[in-house]
Amino acid sequence: MAKTNAGNFFEDYKIGQVIKHAVPRTVSGGERAMYHALYPARHALYSSDEFARASGLPASPMDDLITFHTVFGKTVPDVSLNAVANLGYGEGKFLKPIYPGDTLRSESEVIGLKQNSNGKSGVVYVRTRGLNQNDEAVLEYVRWVMVRKRDLDAPAPETVLPDLAKVVDPADLVIPEGLDFTNYDFDLAGESHRWGDYEVGETIDHVDGVTIEEAEHMIATRLWQNTAKVHFDATFRPDGQRLIYGGHVISMARALSFNGLANAQMIVGLNGGAHANPCFSGDTVKAWTEVLDKAETSAPGVGAVRLRLVATKAGAEPFALKGEDGKYLPDVLLDLDYWALMPL
Template sequence: MTKTNAGNFFEDFTVGQVIEHATPRTITEGDRALYQSLYPSRFALPSSAEFARQVGLDVHPVEELVGFHIAFGKTVPDVSLNAVANLGYAECRFHRPLAPGDTLRTSSEVIGLKENSNGKTGVVYVRSTATNQRGEVAIDWCRWVMVHKRDADSPAPDPVVPDLRIVVPAEDLVVPAGLDFTDYDFVAAGEPHRFGDYEVGERIDHVDGVTLTDPEHVLATRLWQNTAKVHFNTQARPDGNRLIYGGHVISMARALSFNGLANAQLIAAINAGAHVGPAYADRTIYAWSEVLDKAETGAPGVGALRLRLVATRGRDESMTLRDEDGKYRDGVLLDLDYWALIPV
């Protein structure tokens, strides 16, 4: 009788199934330091406890993506250990800032299944919820992932594809309690640009590039306790490459966006996201953003920008997402649609 776990395959999932994921994880100051050593992030609020205090926060939060990566990593052994690739995200909301000392645990509900036409893989849709040590919801999100079948001859389930919202409505964004950008320190933040300086349709070239390396992405993926085989085992993919965790690309692109969006201090929601192409070590990635929408919030001095963040393999000076046929242009790695909070 085996005591090991080979992970779930496509036919192991059923719609309505609820999975309680193992290994709660406590955030530490080490997570903040490692995050900032892995990514060129310079946003003032997660970098400076004094800056956080001056904008009304009782705690000094870590970057929102620290919590997201930790919560996401909990789901991997049960949802995507046997994945071909993580395909996309939707309806992600950050309900409260997370700080060192907070402990996250995650559960997931299977909300959709659809076998692929090749009969060898299928797409699994889950809604995951991360709660803190007080049982309060910290982050929730949907994602869909392509998973291998254990047996290609096993019957396909009735297809269920969930109807997910294209965008989190601005009125549903959660602004952290006490957040007040009225006396915002633009000098400390690094740029003078505020809510009114951005126009819908504007595109921002973030200019700088970063070459991905194997040691960094493997360290990051282990830091978040993400156990997906394709990130570590060169025998898990037919091309022999270690696939870089998509979250690593998200964090790298978000860090690069500081140049031009330094005052987009807090991520409030991720509306949609797609890992368009695979990323491997030794490729250099760049990023650009497009302003999709703007909204006011009820918090003093706080506005919200809806942004499209695009990561590309090599610099795309045209900042064009799709070709004439409507397909993603060659070299696009990430298409992420999110809301960020910014001073008005």
């Protein structure tokens, strides 16, 4: 009997199926240090215990995207090991900050299936929850991924497409307990721009760029224990290139957005996201943001701002997203719609 795991293929998934993912992961200060080494991440709340305490938190939490990558990485062997591509995200909520010493695990429910017209693959929708050592949910989100079929003659399942909200309602955003930006130190944070300084419809060019390196991408993918073949095995794709993990692009773009959004401290909602085009080693990533909406919160001195973060290859036309055909322009890598918390 085979002891190894070839991963799930499209025909293996069933609506309502619940998958408990291996292996739990205890995070430490090492993850934070590595994250800040891989990306130019420097938001103050995630860099300084003293800044976090002045903002009402017990210490500096781990970057939100460390939580996302860790939870996501657990799901890969069961959900996307045989993926062609990760297609999108929705209904994401960060429910509780995590700190060094917390242990995270993941579980997913299959909520949608649709076989592609070519009969060789299909799209699987899962709702994933990340839980800590106390069985408290710290993160939940939906993602959909294109997965190969093992048996091309396997019958297509009944198509089920989940009805997903386009935007997480601001009233449903979870504000970390104790968060208070009343005495926020703008000098230490790095910029003076506050919630009231941003207008809906405003666009921000984040100016800086970072060239993606093969070694850094591979370190990141291993760090989050992401075992998807397209990221590791150069023989898995016809072009012989390893695909850069989409989360690597997300973190790079988020870090670049510091220049212009240094006070967008915490990600609390993920409204939607698409990896518009593949990214490969040698591509230089740049980023721009559009302000989509704003909302007040119940936390003292804290406002929420809805942002569209777009990562592009260097040389892309500024603030251009889609062509006349409605499709993403070829130099667009990422289109991410999220809620962040910012001082009023």
